[in-house]
Amino acid sequence: MSDYLAPDEYRNSDFVREVYREHHVEDVMFGLLVAGVRRKAYLNCYFSGAGITVQARERFDAILLTVRGVLDRLEAYNVERVVRQRIFGASAPLAIFFLNQASEICPLNHAAVTFAESRWAPDEAVRPLTPDQIAQVDKVVDGGWINPVTADWRDVTLDLGAGPAVIHALPKLSGEVIMMFPTSGHEPEGDEAVTILTRRQREIMDWIAEGKTSAEAAIILGISPRTVEKHLEAVFQRLGVENRIAAMRRYLDLKRGL
DSSP states (O other): OOSSOOHHHHHTSHHHHHHHHHHTOOEEEEEEEEEOSSOEEEEEEEEOSSSOOHHHHHHHHHHHHHHHHHHHHHHHHHHHHHHHHHHHTOSSOEEEEEEOTTSEEEEOSHHHHHHHHHHSOTTOOSEEOOHHHHHHHHHHHGGGEEETTEEOOEEEEEESSSSEEEEEEEEOTTSOEEEEEEOSSOOOOGGGGGGGSOHHHHHHHHHHHTTOOHHHHHHHHTSOHHHHHHHHHHHHHHHTOSSHHHHHHHHHHHHTTO
16 A cells, blocks of 8 residues: 555655565556545555466456455444444534535534534535645644554644634545534434425425426526535435435435434
8 A cells, every 4th residue: 555656656666666676576556446635545466477467457456346345344334433432422412524525514414504504604505625724634634544444533623614613523535524523502303304404405405396407496596506506416415315316305205204
């Protein structure tokens, strides 16, 4: 594995030159394991014989897919464990956000949505970080990695709309960062579960459920079609779906308390 190095840099590194000299390596195959914004990792296979056969490429591809699967499971287990510990150990409701690969802060739960609705501008589905904030987050979360696939929480001070506050940050291999901080309020119950969506997102989903297109919903609500699409992207993320049909079904289930 190699962090923060492009393939050409890795090939020209002292480590690779040492391997070539000691083991008479003549060729090498590189496979990308992790393609995150903040971390990258490669699987490397060195060959001492002349040329790389088709059979060797097929075996390498199979190994690469297997290792990717193992990494995904290891990271998922670690994320679930440390997030559960943080939530169960909290003495107040936690607003949960995630920082996506575009460096945008996205609310994930009821407390986060409530915070965003009260602190962010109308129709601000996500909040982009400034370059200085991105650099600050990168510097802090880079110290959170215990090993190449296991990370722990780090505290970073950020202003998400209510002034500077200490935020618990957990980096992921993909480059996304889970963020939490305690807030006042209550957890949703019953049909309140639909409040993981903002008021505007609920209005959009109501019109989508009526069969309206994004353009038609935009005209009715007096906003741009691009704003509607941005809100729908946030809806898909929060409801754990990939398209508007699945989102509509999940939204209606939530409204019915299912």
